[in-house]
Amino acid sequence: MMVDIDLSQPPFTLLDDSGRKRVLRGVDLIYFDSGEVILEAGQSGECVYIIHKGEVAELDPHAPDRQSRIAHYTAGDLFGAISILNGTSRYRFQAEQESLCYVMPKALFERLCGDYPTFAEFFRRGLAQKTRLLAERRVESGVNMAGFMLARISDCMRAPLIVDATTSIAAAVAQLNENHADSLLVGKAGRFGVVTKTDLLNALVMEGATQERPVFAIAHFELVSAGPDQYLFEALVQMTRHEVARVVVVERGRPVGVVELTDVLSYFSSRSYMVSLELEKADDLEALARASARLPGMVQTLMSQGIKLRFVMDLLAALNGRIVNKAFQFLIEPRYRTQSCLLVMGSEGRGEQILKTDQDNALIVADDADWAECAVAMQRLTETLYTLGYPPCPGNIMVSNPAWVNSESGWRRTISHWAERRDGASLMNLAIMLDASGVAGDTRLLERLREHLLASCSHDELLLSYFARAALHFNAPLTLFGTLKRPRHGIDIKKGGIFPIVHGVRTLALECRVTATSTLARLEVLAGQGRLEADFAADLGEALTLFTELRLRQQLAQLGGRENSDEPNLVMVQNLSSLERDLLREALHIVKDFQQRLTHRFHLEY
Amino acid sequence: MIRSLRRAADRRRQADGRYGGLFRSYAGDEMVAIDCETTGLDTRTAELVSIAAVRIKGERVLTSGSLDLRLQPPASLRGDSIKIHRMRGIDLSDGETLDEALEKFLDFIGNRPLLGWCIEYDLAVIDRHLRPLFGFGLPNLCLDMAQVYLREMHRTRPQLEPTVNFEAVAEALKVPVIGRHTALGDAVTTALMYIRLKKGALVPS
Numbered sequence: 001m002m003v004d005i006d007l008s009q010p011p012f013t014l015l016d017d018s019g020r021k022r023v024l025r026g027v028d029l030i031y032f033d034s035g036e037v038i039l040e041a042g043q044s045g046e047c048v049y050i051i052h053k054g055e056v057a058e059l060d061p062h063a064p065d066r067q068s069r070i071a072h073y074t075a076g077d078l079f080g081a082i083s084i085l086n087g088t089s090r091y092r093f094q095a096e097q098e099s100l101c102y103v104m105p106k107a108l109f110e111r112l113c114g115d116y117p118t119f120a121e122f123f124r125r126g127l128a129q130k131t132r133l134l135a136e137r138r139v140e141s142g143v144n145m146a147g148f149m150l151a152r153i154s155d156c157m158r159a160p161l162i163v164d165a166t167t168s169i170a171a172a173v174a175q176l177n178e179n180h181a182d183s184l185l186v187g188k189a190g191r192f193g194v195v196t197k198t199d200l201l202n203a204l205v206m207e208g209a210t211q212e213r214p215v216f217a218i219a220h221f222e223l224v225s226a227g228p229d230q231y232l233f234e235a236l237v238q239m240t241r242h243e244v245a246r247v248v249v250v251e252r253g254r255p256v257g258v259v260e261l262t263d264v265l266s267y268f269s270s271r272s273y274m275v276s277l278e279l280e281k282a283d284d285l286e287a288l289a290r291a292s293a294r295l296p297g298m299v300q301t302l303m304s305q306g307i308k309l310r311f312v313m314d315l316l317a318a319l320n321g322r323i324v325n326k327a328f329q330f331l332i333e334p335r336y337r338t339q340s341c342l343l344v345m346g347s348e349g350r351g352e353q354i355l356k357t358d359q360d361n362a363l364i365v366a367d368d369a370d371w372a373e374c375a376v377a378m379q380r381l382t383e384t385l386y387t388l389g390y391p392p393c394p395g396n397i398m399v400s401n402p403a404w405v406n407s408e409s410g411w412r413r414t415i416s417h418w419a420e421r422r423d424g425a426s427l428m429n430l431a432i433m434l435d436a437s438g439v440a441g442d443t444r445l446l447e448r449l450r451e452h453l454l455a456s457c458s459h460d461e462l463l464l465s466y467f468a469r470a471a472l473h474f475n476a477p478l479t480l481f482g483t484l485k486r487p488r489h490g491i492d493i494k495k496g497g498i499f500p501i502v503h504g505v506r507t508l509a510l511e512c513r514v515t516a517t518s519t520l521a522r523l524e525v526l527a528g529q530g531r532l533e534a535d536f537a538a539d540l541g542e543a544l545t546l547f548t549e550l551r552l553r554q555q556l557a558q559l560g561g562r563e564n565s566d567e568p569n570l571v572m573v574q575n576l577s578s579l580e581r582d583l584l585r586e587a588l589h590i591v592k593d594f595q596q597r598l599t600h601r602f603h604l605e606y
Numbered sequence: 607m608i609r610s611l612r613r614a615a616d617r618r619r620q621a622d623g624r625y626g627g628l629f630r631s632y633a634g635d636e637m638v639a640i641d642c643e644t645t646g647l648d649t650r651t652a653e654l655v656s657i658a659a660v661r662i663k664g665e666r667v668l669t670s671g672s673l674d675l676r677l678q679p680p681a682s683l684r685g686d687s688i689k690i691h692r693m694r695g696i697d698l699s700d701g702e703t704l705d706e707a708l709e710k711f712l713d714f715i716g717n718r719p720l721l722g723w724c725i726e727y728d729l730a731v732i733d734r735h736l737r738p739l740f741g742f743g744l745p746n747l748c749l750d751m752a753q754v755y756l757r758e759m760h761r762t763r764p765q766l767e768p769t770v771n772f773e774a775v776a777e778a779l780k781v782p783v784i785g786r787h788t789a790l791g792d793a794v795t796t797a798l799m800y801i802r803l804k805k806g807a808l809v810p811s
Contacts, residue, residue, distance in 0.1 A: 029667040029794065031801050053782055098780055098807075100798070103666070 005050055005102055006076050009578050011122040019116055027102040032056075032095035039093040045083025047103040051075050054099025058585075059092045070592070071585040072096075076578045081123045084109055153235050154228035156264060157249045157257030160185050162192070163215065169200060170211035176200075180281050182262075183246055185255055186219045192255050193219025194248060225250040228257065235259045279322055285330060285384060292323050292388045300556050309545050309552070310520055317351030317518075320344075321439040324361070327384050328440035332377055339369035341438045341445040342381075345397065349435040350502070351518045352548070358393040359385050362404040362436065364411055364445040378405055397432060408445055412452050419456045422466050430457065430467070434506060437517045447515075454513040464511055468602040471504040472595050493584075494569035497547040500591050501540055504598050508532070519544060540594060543587035550584070609743075616742035625712060629745050632717045637662045637749075639721045639797035641789045642728045649730035655679075657707060657732075658789035659714050660797055662721070665805070667797045673714045674790040676701040705739050708732075712740075719747040723772055723796045726750060751775075751796045754803060762808045775799060779807050 005012070005027070007020045015023070027050070032038055038049065041061050049056075051073055058071040058079065070091050073079050083089035084106050113120035161181045163172060165188035172184060172195065183196045195215050203209040203218045225248045226235050235247045239261055249257035275298050278291040295316065302312045321344070328342050346360035347353040363378060365371060382400035386392060399405055406414060415433065418426035433453060438446040457463055502519050509522040512531050516522050520541050527537035550571050576584065599605060617629040640659045644652035660672040678701045702710070711732075722728050725748050733743035752770050759768040769775075776783045776795060779802040785791020 026670045028670050029798065031665050031798065031805065033805055098802075100782065105670075 005052070009076065011078070011119055014119040014122055015112065015116050019112060019119070022108065022112065023104065026108040027104045030101050030103050032099045032101065034095055034097050034099075036095045037092060038095060038099075038101075039080060039083060039089045041090060041092045042088055043083075044088050045080055045086070046106050047080055048078060048084065048106075048109045049080045049093075050078045050102040050104070052100045052102055054101070055096040056099055056101075057094050057096050059094055061092045070589065074581075077581065081109065085123055152228065153226055153230050153232055153247075153249055153259055154257070156232050156235075157228065157259045158263065160248070160255045160258050162187055162255070164188070165214060165216040167215050168212050169203065169209065169215050169218075172215040173200060182260060183258060184215075185248065185258075186216050188216060190253075191221060192223065192248070193221040194223060194246070195219045196246070223248045223250075225255075226259070227251060232259075232264060236261075236264050239264070275319065279319060279326070282326065285327070285387070288323060288326055288330075289388050295319060296556075299552075303549075303552065303556070309549050313352055313518075313548075316353070317348070320348060320353070321437075323388060324385065325440040327381065327388060331381055331384060336369070336371050336374075336377070337441050339366040339371065339442070340364060341441040341443055342399070343436040343446060344439050345432045345436045347435075349432075349437045349517050351437070352502075357390070359390045359398050360393050360432070361385075361399050362397070362433075363399045363406075364449060365405065365407050366442070366445060367408050369407075374405065375402060408449065411449050415449070415453050416456055419460065419463060422463055427467055427470065430510075431470075431503065431506060434510060435517050450515055454510065454515070457510055458513045464507065465602040465604065467510065468504070468507040468598050469604055471500045471507060471598055472604055473499075491571055492569050493547045493550055493571050497588060497591055498544065498551070500595055501544045501547075504594050505540070507598065507602070536590075536593075539590050543590045546583055546587045550580075612743060613745050616745060620742055625740065625742070628712065628717050630717055632719060632747070634718065635663065636718050637721050637797075637800070638715045638718045639667075639793045639800065640715070640725070640728060641722055641793040641796065642731060643787070643789045644731055647727075649727060649734065652731050654704065654707075654731060654735060656701075656789040657711050658793045659711065660790065660793050661718070662797045662800065665801055667794055667801070669794060672790055672794070673710065675707045675710060677707050678703055704735060708736055708739060715746060717746060719749060720744070721749045721751060721796060721800055723751045723792060749800075751799055754800065755779075758803055758808050779803060 005023065007013075007015075007023065012020055012023065029052070032054070038056065039045065053075055056073045056077075056079065058073070060070055079093060080089075113123070158181075161175060161179050161184040163175060163184055163186055165186060167175075167186070176182070176184060176197065183194055186193045186195055193216070195218060199218050199220070200215075203213070204211075209218070224238055224242045224244050224246075226238060228249050228251055238247055239245060245261040247259045248255050249259060275291060275294050278294070279288070282288040282291050299312060299316060302315070303309070324342065324344060328337065332340075341364045343349070343362045343364065344360060345362060347357055348360055359382065363374075365374065371377075378399040382392065382398050392398060397404055415430070418430050418433075430453070434450075436446060436450075457467075505519045505522050505526070508514075508526055508531060509516070512526060512529055514522050514525045514529075516525055523532065523537040523541050526532045527534045532540075551569060554571070571584070613629075620626055620629055638659050638661050640657070642657050643655040645655060646652040654677050656677060657675045658673060661668040701707075720729075729744060729748060737743055752775070755775050756768060756770055759766060772792070772795075773783060773786075776799060779799050781795060781798040781802055783791075784794050784798075786795070
C-alpha cells in the first residue's frame, strides 16, 4: 500500500484492522506550498488532514498579529477533524513549509465515526478524557516502574534501636513507644538479638515475666539478616521464607538498620507513608531535614505509579505544611505560637508546588500579643527553613522581611491600602495574600483577615478589572511554538499556561468570595456556584494538571541529572509524542478560551 | 510520424467500438500517472508484471481511487528482475490475466493524458501487449516526467547539466519517494513530482 500513515497512534488505534484498511484505501495525497492556506477560518470542513511531511500552523486571523498563533502541527499530526464536527473551521490552517498531507474525505471520516463510536468519541470528548488516555498509555509502557523495582535495602531501612543487655522489659517498652518502633536490638559482647513487641507480650502475659526482667533473656539471636546493598525485594523474600516480619541489616558485622515488613510494603505501595512517619518522628531539626530531603524521591515514586497529580500535590502540600509547622514549633515558644499565625503563600499556599519551592511566607501577630523578639525569631525561622531545603524568596516575601510580619489590625490596614492603590505591586501583594494558607499557630487570625480581604475587594469592579488584567499579560506564548528546528527553544508553559489559569481562577475566586486557596478547589467551588460550567471548570483543571505534569517531568529529569536544562518551564515541543502535542495544543486552546471569557467579563478589550 | 498514422488508423477502426471514447480528445482537468514493472529492460521481450495508475486532479493525487494490478506470472519472470522489484512467481500466482488487467487499465485511464517516468518504455511494453489483444495502441496524450523536468531545468537553470534519475529528481523537488520499485509507489511519486513542478518548485524565488 502506498499510504504511509502511522496508524499505531491514537486515534487510529481506536479502529480495528478493517477500519485502518479503510483509512489507507480512502486517503488522497495533496501538496501545499509554503505559506498556502489549507483551510480558511469560517470555511466548512471537508477533509481530515494527516501530515506526511512538512509543518502546518493554526492561526487566528482575527487576532492582532503577534497573538494569532494557536498551534503547530508536524509529521504524523492530524487536523481538520474538529472543523468537520463543528461544521466550519474556527481558525486558519496554513502550511509553514511545503507540506505533503494525506486527506481523508469528510464522508469517510463520518462513516468511520459512525462505525467506530470510540473513534468518534476521541474527537468529541473533552481534554479530561484525552489525558486519561495518555495516562493509560504511560502505565502500559511501564518504563518508570523498572527503577522502582530496583530499590535497595538501604533506601528503605530505618535506624536500629539498640539497647544494652541490662535493660529491663519496662524500659524496653518505654523506648519502643518513644521511638514508634516495633522491635529493638539487644547487644551483648558484640552479639545482637532482636526483641519484638510480640516477644514482649508473650513474655509478660504467657510466661508471667516481671517488668524488671532483663529484656536480654527473651531476645532471639538467630537473626535473619541482609546487607544494605541487596535489593529490597530480597528482604521481602527472606521475610517470607523465614516467616518473620523484619530483617536486620548488617554491615561488617554491625547492625546498621532494620527493615520492617510494613516498611517494605508501604515502600512498594508508596513511599509516602514512610516519609510522613519519619516526619512525625523527627524531634530535632536534623531529623526534619533528613525527612524533608526525601520528598522529591517520594514524588517521583508516586508519579511513576500513576497516582493522579492532584493527590500527589495535596499530599506534598500537607507534608510541606508539617515541615514548616514543626520548624515553627522547634523555634518559637508555645505562648507566642498561640498568638500568631504563620502563613505560606504563592504556590505553596495554593498547595500546588510539586518540588521544593522558594520560601513565601508571612506572619500575623495577634493585636494583644507582646512579642519583643519577634523579628529575631523570624530571622531565625527563615534561616532554618533554608537549611531544610527551602531557598529564600528572591522577592523577599519572607518573615525575615519586616514588611511581611504585622499585627492583625496592621494587616487589615495594609490590605485596605493595597486595594485602594491598585498599582502593580499592590495587586501582586493582594494576589499573594489571597493564596495564603495558615500552617502554624492560630489559623483563625488568617480566616478573619481573608474575610476582610474578600469583603474589601469582591465588589470593587474596577479593582477586579485591574486584577484580572494580569491573566492576559502573557497572551502570546504560542509564538514560541513553531521552533522545531532550534532545539534550545521551547514554549514557556508557566507563563503561557499555568499562570493565566491560576490567576484567572484566582480573580474569579476573589469576585465570588471563594475562600479555598488551591486552584482546583476554587474551580470546584466556582462550578458549584454556577460561575463556571462544570465541563469548562473540569477542562481548566485538567489543562492545569497537564502543564504542571509536563513541568514536573522536566524537573524530575533534572534531579536525575538526565537533562541539564535549567529552565523547567520551557517545554520542548519536539520531544513530545504526537498525542502529548495534541493534548498540549488543546490545553492551550482552553487557556485562550478562558482568557477570552475573562476579557469579556472584566471588560479588558483594550 | 508512424505513431500518429497508426493512431489515426486505430481511431477510424475503433470509433464506434467499445473503446471509441479513448480516441476522443480530453476536455477534463485530470491526468493519470502510470507505471509498470516488467521482467526486463528490452521492450521487445519484457513481460508485464504489474501495472499501476493513479489520477491527478489539480494538486491532489487521488490515491484513494488508484489502480494497482498484478498480473499472472509470465514465463519470463526470472532472477534478475526479481532482484529489482522483489516479486517472485508465487507473489503473482493469484494475479490477473493479461487481457483482464489491460481492460481494467483502459477503463481506468479513459482518454485522460498519461504521465510517467520515462513513459516511452512503459508505452512500448503496454502497446506490444495491447495490440494483439485489442487491436490498437494507447492513443492517449503522454507526458514523460523526466522530459518535463529536463525542460523545466533548461528553462530555469540553463547553465546546469541536470542529473535525470528518479531519486535525484525526487530529492530536487523535495518529494518523498514512496514505495520505490512498486508500480503504484513510483506512479504516486511521479505524480507528486509533476504537481510540485507545476506549482513552481524549480522557479527561483
